[in-house]
Amino acid sequence: MKVSVSWTNQPLPDLGFDEAWKQLIQSFSDLPQLVFVFSTVGYDINQLMPALLELPPEVQVLGCTSCQGVMSHAGFLSAPTGGLGLLGFSDPEGAIGVGLADLTQSACDTARQALKQAILAADREGESPDLVFVSASPGIEEEIIQGIESLVGKNIPVIGGSAADNEVSGLWQIFSKSQVISEGVIIAVFYCSGKLLFAFHSGYDPSGEKAQITQAADRTLYQLDGKPAAEVYNHWTNGILDSVLAQQTGNILSQTTLFPLGRWVGQIGEIPYFQLSHPERVLAGGALRLFADMVEGEDVWLMRGTPESLIQRAGNVARAALETQEQLDVHRIRGALVIYCAGCMLTIQPRMEEVVLSLRQALGEVPFLGAFTFGEQGCFPGGENRHGNLMISVLVFYDAL
Numbered sequence: 568m569k570v571s572v573s574w575t576n577q578p579l580p581d582l583g584f585d586e587a588w589k590q591l592i593q594s595f596s597d598l599p600q601l602v603f604v605f606s607t608v609g610y611d612i613n614q615l616m617p618a619l620l621e622l623p624p625e626v627q628v629l630g631c632t633s634c635q636g637v638m639s640h641a642g643f644l645s646a647p648t649g650g651l652g653l654l655g656f657s658d659p660e661g662a663i664g665v666g667l668a669d670l671t672q673s674a675c676d677t678a679r680q681a682l683k684q685a686i687l688a689a690d691r692e693g694e695s696p697d698l699v700f701v702s703a704s705p706g707i708e709e710e711i712i713q714g715i716e717s718l719v720g721k722n723i724p725v726i727g728g729s730a731a732d733n734e735v736s737g738l739w740q741i742f743s744k745s746q747v748i749s750e751g752v753i754i755a756v757f758y759c760s761g762k763l764l765f766a767f768h769s770g771y772d773p774s775g776e777k778a779q780i781t782q783a784a785d786r787t788l789y790q791l792d793g794k795p796a797a798e799v800y801n802h803w804t805n806g807i808l809d810s811v812l813a814q815q816t817g818n819i820l821s822q823t824t825l826f827p828l829g830r831w832v833g834q835i836g837e838i839p840y841f842q843l844s845h846p847e848r849v850l851a852g853g854a855l856r857l858f859a860d861m862v863e864g865e866d867v868w869l870m871r872g873t874p875e876s877l878i879q880r881a882g883n884v885a886r887a888a889l890e891t892q893e894q895l896d897v898h899r900i901r902g903a904l905v906i907y908c909a910g911c912m913l914t915i916q917p918r919m920e921e922v923v924l925s926l927r928q929a930l931g932e933v934p935f936l937g938a939f940t941f942g943e944q945g946c947f948p949g950g951e952n953r954h955g956n957l958m959i960s961v962l963v964f965y966d967a968l
Contacts (some may be wrong), residue, residue, distance in 0.1 A: 570902025601657030609649035634909035660760035664689030679712030701727035728940030767945025770880030795853025882925030905937035
């Protein structure tokens, strides 16, 4: 396995990609089989396409937009007006495929279509991949995971991050070498000669406040324990929604970033792990709209985080990924891909260099690239593939002997 990372904030997208590409391939004796491209919406992605189309046929591309910038082992690159990061991956003894599908049918069927394309591109029809990486437009992530699992089963880990823009204004995009879409999914499948180590966690702990979801539909939470959800949440958080509730409706993203709702997924020993949902808006009648689906009958906990927990958690998640490998040999770590929630990044943006440092301390001196996403997908320790908010996924590329 070989991993290399490069980045740029060159103001012109085509020149920026050319600059980053030349940096990237200096580390490869042959060309990378797959290039992840994380770009800000400050770049017109359509202006990137001629440069992507000129890449050799053996190079596949998985691209999505990232909120306001990217991060790498070299630091935090805030580039809201235009910038990108590249991660090149090569595994000559393995196989990789990429598939993209526009949302012209159900999200579940769209995921199946993209996954079939990716498996075909890897020339591994009839074989289950070691791992599926996914980037989708926000709002359809649960159905995307359902579609993937319906094709390859629930025992294949799914990792990824939802495309983002700078202000939740719908400008996000997903792209391959030849196509740009706003609504849909792009998938990469890995059949690796080495190992793919991964972890999926958050930087939050349960507060002790808990209630049952007594009325919900999709991503709208109407009632908790039979009471308006926003009122219950406001009581739990000592009135952080008072001003919004006085107006009956309003955006609450900034107020709720450190206080998401968590649903129990499983536990390791006596330590539970949670899937988080970020309250986004108060609706008329006291309902809450979130960035993840709610299910009636389930319990939810109020979760609490701090800036310090969000800074240190990235390194902790990377360590958790490495700890899945018995008798770890640090010299076999080739690099990593990090999916970090955009809401968390915006909350601690002045301290993002500390996040980078925490990752470097965990991973060692290897290249990594991180995107800031509007939803995170990952595989929990018990093997559960889930979509959540305000979470971190880390994928480590670990070479064979």
